[in-house]
Amino acid sequence: MTAVLDTGGATGATATPDQSTPDVALASWPSRAGALVVDVLPGLGVVATCALLALAAPADGAMRWVFTVLLAVTLAAMVLNRVLLPSVIGWTLGRALFGIAVARRTGEPAGLLRLTARELAHVLDTLAVFVGWLWPLWDRRRRTFADLLARTEVRRVPGPERNVRRLVAAVLVGLAVLCAAAAALGYVTSYRHERAVEQANAQIKEQGPRIVEQMLSYGVDTMAQDFAKAQTLTTDGYRPQLVAQQQTVQRAGATTNEYWAVSSAVLPNPPVTPDQASMLLALQGQRGTDPKSLKFITATVRVDFRKIDGQWRVANLTVLKQPQMQPAAGQ
Known part of the structure; x- marks a missing residue:
């Protein structure tokens, strides 16, 4: 008796590998x-x-x-x-x-x-x-x-x-250097900006009230010179508005007008930057030349400053409390 071993099925075809099995070449x-x-x-x-x-x-x-x-x-x-x-x-x-x-x-x-x-x-x-x-x-x-x-x-x-490790190492080192350089540049920029803001804040605290006093004060005998000086203390954008106000004062028959700041504060909004700041000022003053008709003045204003060519100038002045005039004592 002869035994027959079936190795390929009825047709004698060889078995094919299962295509669904994982390929050994797949990445881990x-x-x-x-x-x-x-x-x-x-x-x-x-x-x-x-x-x-x-x-x-x-x-x-x-x-x-x-x-x-x-x-x-x-x-x-x-x-x-x-x-x-x-x-x-x-x-x-x-x-x-x-x-x-x-x-x-x-x-x-x-x-x-x-x-x-x-x-x-x-x-x-x-x-x-x-x-x-x-x-x-x-x-x-x-x-x-x-x-x-x-x-x-x-x-x-x-x-x-080619040697990929050397190339990858060079790229990674370059990115690390770039990141460190950017961080260092950012730190220097931030430090300089903070110093500039601190300097601007100190300057406007000191110079702001004096600028406003000079811009609003004038004498009856020196009005032309005082008005010309006041115009140099403003920006180009605000100057026409100041000139119009000065012309109105002249047509009304101006007299001596003197202001001084009794209190002031740098406003946090908008924030102070190296070239702009805003300030709130309480002003007192006097109007007139004759002691018998002298008037005392009080007013509150908000002033926006811009730094142009290294000099602080008035960019806008908003009257928050209209000037209140009171007669001098004894009148």
Whole structure:
């Protein structure tokens, strides 16, 4: 009796491997995580540093734009590394370091559009409480949610011929230096701005009341000179309004008018900057030349100052409490 052993089924065909089994060339989760750290975290460090420095920089200063441009350039470089570079040469810097690459399920290159869609789909990996990033730990094809949506997978591939470690190290050192330089520049800028604000605050406390006194005071015998002097204490924008008020005073038959500040305070809103400030002043004065008809004056004003060519000038004056005149004692 002869025994017949069935080794190929009825047709004698050989068995084919199960295509659903994980490919041994698939990238491990640690290598993927390491590549992501190299590609993303240093750039995010620069972006976060520049964002904080831009917010802390003076709103009207050039440094805010410098940090904003640096932030935008860093983001653009990260996008180029994660999307354009792998579509051209097959790797990002991080993936080249770990010898892995993104490909379609068929093994073909992913392409620019698919890589872009995959990067955008990583938002789902993050929004799902980072579960998507951990999904490769138990997925048979070691895919994230982004891989599932983009129909991609990450495989182990031969690394580039050039010394990638040296290149990656140079990039990381460069980003670290850039981040440190930006932080140092931001500190110096902030320190100088704070010093300039402190100096402006001290100057306006000292000079503001004197400027207002000179602008509002005039003598009947020196009116032309006093009015001309007052006009030099204002900005170009406010000067026409002051001139109109002076002309009204002249037409009404002016007499000596003298003011002095009895109290003053620098206003916190709007905040003091190196070239602008606002002040609240309580004024007292006297009007007239004849002691028998002399009038005492009280008024409250808000004054906005601007620093032009190193000199503080009145940009606007608002009367909060109209001048109150009282006769001198004994009248």
